[in-house]
Amino acid sequence: MHFSVKLSRSDTLEFNGECLARVAALNHDDTVRRQFSVYACGAGFVAERVDYPNTLDVRFWGAHCSDNFAIYDFFGNEPLANYLYGSLGISVPGLRQL
Numbered sequence: 001m002h003f004s005v006k007l008s009r010s011d012t013l014e015f016n017g018e019c020l021a022r023v024a025a026l027n028h029d030d031t032v033r034r035q036f037s038v039y040a041c042g043a044g045f046v047a048e049r050v051d052y053p054n055t056l057d058v059r060f061w062g063a064h065c066s067d068n069f070a071i072y073d074f075f076g077n078e079p080l081a082n083y084l085y086g087s088l089g090i091s092v093p094g095l096r097q098l
Contacts, residue, residue, distance in 0.1 A: 003039055005048045006060035013062060017041035021087040025080045036075060036084045038065075047074040068092060 005013045022037040037048040045065040052058050065071045072092040075081035085092050 003046070005037075005039070005046055005062045006050075007062035008060060013046065013064075015039070015041045015046065017046065020045075021084055023080060023084045023087055034080055036080055038071060038084065038088060045071060047071055049075065 001018065002014065002016055003019070005015075007013055017039045020038045020040055022035065024032045024036075025034045027033045032053050033051070035048075035050045035053055037050075039046040039048070041064075044067070047063050047065050047070075049061040050058065061074075063070075063074050065074055068090045069092070071088075071090070072081075072085070075084060077092075077094065082095060085095060091097070
């Protein structure tokens, strides 16, 4: 599929790939506060973070990631990121599946 990911407010990356996982943290009224996505793209990945989508305060981040550790470096260790790693089934520092 064809995807368009905003790397910042002004830069956009368009690519063909596959969405591997998309997770969201919700506000009390069930609107999306933050959304994390990871796409397979060629030999690597594209990571995307969107804060406050569909609002005037929307903010975008995106990055090319070569491996699982680059994905971890992009998202960090906040709870939504940890949920994403579990959805992807990847190993990251500090978390282990038993």
